[in-house]
Amino acid sequence: MERGEAPAIEVHDLVKTYAGTTAVDHISFSLPRGEILGFLGPNGAGKSTTMRILTGYLPASSGRVSVCGHSLTSQLAEVKKLIGYMPENNPLPEDMRVHEYLYFRGRLKEVPRRTLGPRIDEVLELCDLKRVRHKIIGKLSKGFRQRVGIAEAILAEPPIIIMDEPTIGLDPHQILIVRDLIASLRGRMTVIISSHILPEIEMTCDRVLIINQGRIVAQGTPEELRRSVIGHSHYELEAAGDPSRLSEACGACDESLQIEARGEPDATGFRRWLLTTKREDPLGEGLLKTLGEAGFRVRSLSRSQPTLEDVFLAATRRSWDVTAEDLKR
Numbered sequence: 175m176e177r178g179e180a181p182a183i184e185v186h187d188l189v190k191t192y193a194g195t196t197a198v199d200h201i202s203f204s205l206p207r208g209e210i211l212g213f214l215g216p217n218g219a220g221k222s223t224t225m226r227i228l229t230g231y232l233p234a235s236s237g238r239v240s241v242c243g244h245s246l247t248s249q250l251a252e253v254k255k256l257i258g259y260m261p262e263n264n265p266l267p268e269d270m271r272v273h274e275y276l277y278f279r280g281r282l283k284e285v286p287r288r289t290l291g292p293r294i295d296e297v298l299e300l301c302d303l304k305r306v307r308h309k310i311i312g313k314l315s316k317g318f319r320q321r322v323g324i325a326e327a328i329l330a331e332p333p334i335i336i337m338d339e340p341t342i343g344l345d346p347h348q349i350l351i352v353r354d355l356i357a358s359l360r361g362r363m364t365v366i367i368s369s370h371i372l373p374e375i376e377m378t379c380d381r382v383l384i385i386n387q388g389r390i391v392a393q394g395t396p397e398e399l400r401r402s403v404i405g406h407s408h409y410e411l412e413a414a415g416d417p418s419r420l421s422e423a424c425g426a427c428d429e430s431l432q433i434e435a436r437g438e439p440d441a442t443g444f445r446r447w448l449l450t451t452k453r454e455d456p457l458g459e460g461l462l463k464t465l466g467e468a469g470f471r472v473r474s475l476s477r478s479q480p481t482l483e484d485v486f487l488a489a490t491r492r493s494w495d496v497t498a499e500d501l502k503r
């Protein structure tokens with residue numbers, strides 16, 4: 175395979191142990207170019223360790239990593255140029271002004287002097303930092319400092335950006351700005367972000383990787399994860415009619431449908447029901463038709479999608495259960 179076509183990142187059987195602790199336990203994944211990958215896991219799962227290895231800041235104990243076809247171990251200098259990295263709690267020089275810092279970092283990253291000025295203007299605009307370009311970094315709020323970190327990571331236009339918890343400690347308005355900023359990189363750069371904020375990941379990422387105790391417990395698009403981890407979908411129905419005939423009426427549409435009453439009928443005879451199916455295709459229209467034909471009056475019918483939070487909890491719970499079983503043996 176030509177380097178030009180190689181995936182942005184390929185990780186094969188990566189392991190990292192710190193004296194007695196296995197922080198990363200045989201993980202493998204591949205990330206196509208131009209995609210945004212969300213890296214999820216509870217505290218101590220091994221996210222930061224993996225990110226530090228990918229960026230060449232921490233050696234792995236074993237395994238292989240290649241970045242755009244370059245081996246991390248034998249071509250470390252090249253790999254570092256391909257990645258913009260924003261570490262967790264990114265340390266920034268307190269006494270420098272924003273534009274001075276970006277200029278300094280740009281020169282270190284070997285951005286030619288001629289193009290550095292216009293590029294700094296571009297990233298200041300992109301990160302909504304123009305107003306603070308002459309401010310001392312130490313006097314900036316947390317949200318602005320995070321954005322200075324992102325501006326620095328994208329400054330030299332590397333093909334890959336890795337950000338460890340870019341929205342941690344930000345208020346909802348600042349989170350929105352950072353989210354839009356990350357989304358604006360889609361297609362232009364390959365991005366890996368770790369986050370605890372699941373709706374963030376759901377809205378921004380093309381692909382999600384969930385790790386727990388150093389192992390990958392689920393990976394795929396948010397949609398694939400819903401299907402593979404949760405494996406069913408719910409419909410919420412509010413209807414009036416003979417409850418003993420509801421199961422039969424719904425069964426005409428989907429034999430596997432499970433029906434559960436939620437609460438008692440109200441004064442007008444309407445009652446809420448939870449319908450659970452293993453089928454992925456939309457059933458709404460068919461259900462409305464069969465319920466109508468069976469004489470039910472329907473006030474509402476809606477499909478409720480499991481959230482990424484449901485997926486995350488189910489996937490990590492499942493892996494805790496497996497570990498508990500291993501310990502019993």
Ligand SMILES: Nc1ncnc2c1ncn2[C@@H]1O[C@H](COP(=O)(O)OP(=O)(O)OP(=O)(O)O)[C@@H](O)[C@H]1O
Nearest residue numbers: 192193195197215216217218219220221222223224
């Ligand atoms: N320098 C170190 N020395 C020893 N153990 C470490 C070191 N750094 C991390 N660990 C351990 O490795 C494991 C993974 O830690 P890591 O920081 O990678 O997790 P994380 O998923 O990024 O967690 P968080 O979300 O809390 O930042 C943890 O058990 C942690 O205690």
